[in-house]
Amino acid sequence: EPEVTQTPSHQVTQMGQEVILRCVPISNHLYFYWYRQILGQKVEFLVSFYNNEISEKSEIFDDQFSVERPDGSNFTLKIRSTKLEDSAMYFCASSEWEGANEQFFGPGTRLTVL
């Protein structure tokens, strides 16, 4: 069964460093998403991406964040200068089409900023 994969599973970085979280969505999916879950809090939407453009972003997704689909398979989330409060589990998701449709989630990357 096709699945969304994410690498690395755990990333530790120093405050102020750049990190890139990687995701490989399901191959025929066209819509891509990033969510995050700070420890003990709810899962929050960050950004959605379609046709090489951001379609929607939350207020969390400020100028420190960017997304890219550098090739036909990867979907990345970059945090330019990490802050302590960026420590969280980051989930990538993809869906085949828009609207009320299932989003398939990856296992997540746990980001720890020291």
Added chain:
Amino acid sequence: AQSVTQLDSHVSVSEGTPVLLRCNYSSSYSPSLFWYVQHPNKGLQLLLKYTSAATLVKGINGFEAEFKKSETSFHLTKPSAHMSDAAEYFCVVSLNTGFQKLVFGTGTRLLVSP
């Protein structure tokens, strides 16, 4: 704005007894509602979804949920709990318009004892 409230942070049941996980939603529009499950160190897996068709929705692993508009509820049930059901369960709402942004509840941890 749409939101979901999961009334219980933890639910404990014995194996073989019924499961009830409660969820109430708030939405200005006709919502789509989902239940996702997260097992330890795993991604978020869709259990079931409601998208304005039948109000009683059956999902995987014997779970079902009933959409009750009058009560703005979408409670998750299972007649007989299994040890493998122990996990975190998230009630999720999405608008039926445009790109899909999922709004998560805070989650309910289901504990199943022998």
